[in-house]
Amino acid sequence: MRKGELTRQAILDVAVRMARYSGLSGLTIGSLAAAADMSKSGVYAHFKSKEALQLACMERNAEQFIDEVIRPALAKPRGVARLQAIVEHWMSWYSHPGGCLFLAAAAEFDDLPGALHDRMVVQQRDMLDSLARIAATAVAEGEFHEDTDVFQVAQEVFGILLSYNWMERILRYPGAADGAWAAFNRLIDSHTD
Amino acid sequence: MRKGELTRQAILDVAVRMARYSGLSGLTIGSLAAAADMSKSGVYAHFKSKEALQLACMERNAEQFIDEVIRPALAKPRGVARLQAIVEHWMSWYSHPGGCLFLAAAAEFDDLPGALHDRMVVQQRDMLDSLARIAATAVAEGEFHEDTDVFQVAQEVFGILLSYNWMERILRYPGAADGAWAAFNRLIDSHTD
DNA sequence: GAATTTTAAGCACGACCGTGCTACTTTTAT
DNA sequence: ATAAAAGTAGCACGGTCGTGCTTAAAATTC
Numbered sequence: 001m002r003k004g005e006l007t008r009q010a011i012l013d014v015a016v017r018m019a020r021y022s023g024l025s026g027l028t029i030g031s032l033a034a035a036a037d038m039s040k041s042g043v044y045a046h047f048k049s050k051e052a053l054q055l056a057c058m059e060r061n062a063e064q065f066i067d068e069v070i071r072p073a074l075a076k077p078r079g080v081a082r083l084q085a086i087v088e089h090w091m092s093w094y095s096h097p098g099g100c101l102f103l104a105a106a107a108e109f110d111d112l113p114g115a116l117h118d119r120m121v122v123q124q125r126d127m128l129d130s131l132a133r134i135a136a137t138a139v140a141e142g143e144f145h146e147d148t149d150v151f152q153v154a155q156e157v158f159g160i161l162l163s164y165n166w167m168e169r170i171l172r173y174p175g176a177a178d179g180a181w182a183a184f185n186r187l188i189d190s191h192t193d
Numbered sequence: 194m195r196k197g198e199l200t201r202q203a204i205l206d207v208a209v210r211m212a213r214y215s216g217l218s219g220l221t222i223g224s225l226a227a228a229a230d231m232s233k234s235g236v237y238a239h240f241k242s243k244e245a246l247q248l249a250c251m252e253r254n255a256e257q258f259i260d261e262v263i264r265p266a267l268a269k270p271r272g273v274a275r276l277q278a279i280v281e282h283w284m285s286w287y288s289h290p291g292g293c294l295f296l297a298a299a300a301e302f303d304d305l306p307g308a309l310h311d312r313m314v315v316q317q318r319d320m321l322d323s324l325a326r327i328a329a330t331a332v333a334e335g336e337f338h339e340d341t342d343v344f345q346v347a348q349e350v351f352g353i354l355l356s357y358n359w360m361e362r363i364l365r366y367p368g369a370a371d372g373a374w375a376a377f378n379r380l381i382d383s384h385t386d
Numbered sequence: 387g388a389a390t391t392t393t394a395a396g397c398a399c400g401a402c403c404g405t406g407c408t409a410c411t412t413t414t415a416t
Numbered sequence: 417a418t419a420a421a422a423g424t425a426g427c428a429c430g431g432t433c434g435t436g437c438t439t440a441a442a443a444t445t446c
Contacts, residue, residue, distance in 0.1 A: 159356030
């Protein structure tokens with residue numbers, strides 16, 4: 001019982017790493033088995049279907065995101081410092097080899113029905129909510145104006161992150177990070193004055 | 194000779210529409226043939242390979258983008274008005290059924306080598322350059338400060354567009370458009386004051 | 387209208403897909 | 417140590433993939 005869970009996690013680690021390159025749909029059980037040094041049926045037995053495997057990848061990826069982005073940010077003091085911390089770690093997150101699986105999943109399933117789509121939307125909403133919640137601490141601490149729309153802040157911060165991702169890893173534009181921080185600082189200023 | 198080109202274009206129209214949902218990798222010749230009411234080999238004969246078909250889709254999509262986004266913007270007077278116009282049409286572009294093929298391609302090929310990746314990067318760069326070039330007209334017209342970094346503006350505008358796309362079509366957040374325009378206006382203000 | 391080129395379908399190929407079943411080996415519990 | 421359970425591989429299935437070749441129909445040119 002314990003051994004099984006162990007290899008299951010090992011498989012998932014490989015699967016997530018592969019899916020960052022090929023996407024969740026591009027992931028195949030055959031190539032995954034080869035990469036994990038197992039037989040196809042050996043891998044398959046751990047997930048009752050391909051869709052279950054894909055969903056498990058999404059969950060595993062979300063756990064990693066929490067570990068690498070959310071938790072480090074929550075360790076910082078509430079307010080702007082925490083907001084800056086999450087942006088910082090988020091930018092590092094984007095530089096994972098193969099790219100961000102959240103973004104890949106969003107592009108893959110954005111207009112297709114199904115369980116994968118639904119889970120993806122929930123995860124995206126959770127990520128946005130994390131940003132909004134942290135922005136709210138800046139309001140509570142008196143750093144942001146009382147009437148700040150924290151969802152607006154979340155949307156704009158997310159935009160900064162997304163365009164950073166594009167400029168950095170697709171266009172390989174050297175000024176991507178500087179540009180992102182400049183935009184971020186102006187955003188903060190406009191809400192603190 | 195003429196009839197062939199005609200059906201080729203018809204096939205491409207269907208292909209692009211399908212690829213908006215499934216992505217360029219998810220597009221298969223079998224399903225494309227079915228959707229175009231042709232045999233697999235009939236479709237295949239118009240493109241010597243799957244990769245060629247995918248590249249042709251990218252080109253066709255780019256043409257449409259120029260027609261629906263770039264050209265309408267260029268019809269507006271140089272400067273902020275033109276910048277606002279391109280954002281407006283760009284936002285409409287994103288609401289195509291299935292989503293934006295540029296974004297899908299970027300997510301699919303961002304870290305994979307090959308001709309599709311290379312073409313995708315060029316197209317993304319062209320889009321960014323269009324934004325920067327229009328921002329430059331705002332500088333030339335004296336609306337933006339002399340020392341404005343037009344690539345910085347392009348990056349930020351692109352971020353606004355990307356996050357709008359996410360909020361609107363994935364999260365279905367009703368305030369997405371308002372949020373995007375609020376961010377846009379603040380961006381303009383900070384460069385004009 | 388005849389000759390020729392272009393377009394499309396039929397068909398077959400090897401490969402790989404997701405999925406199950408069966409049998410054997412390894413791990414766990416007694 | 418033995419019995420039970422869990423994990424893994426082998427193998428086979430129907431299906432679809434991209435790709436080519438061959439042949440009939442259609443469109444174009446003379």
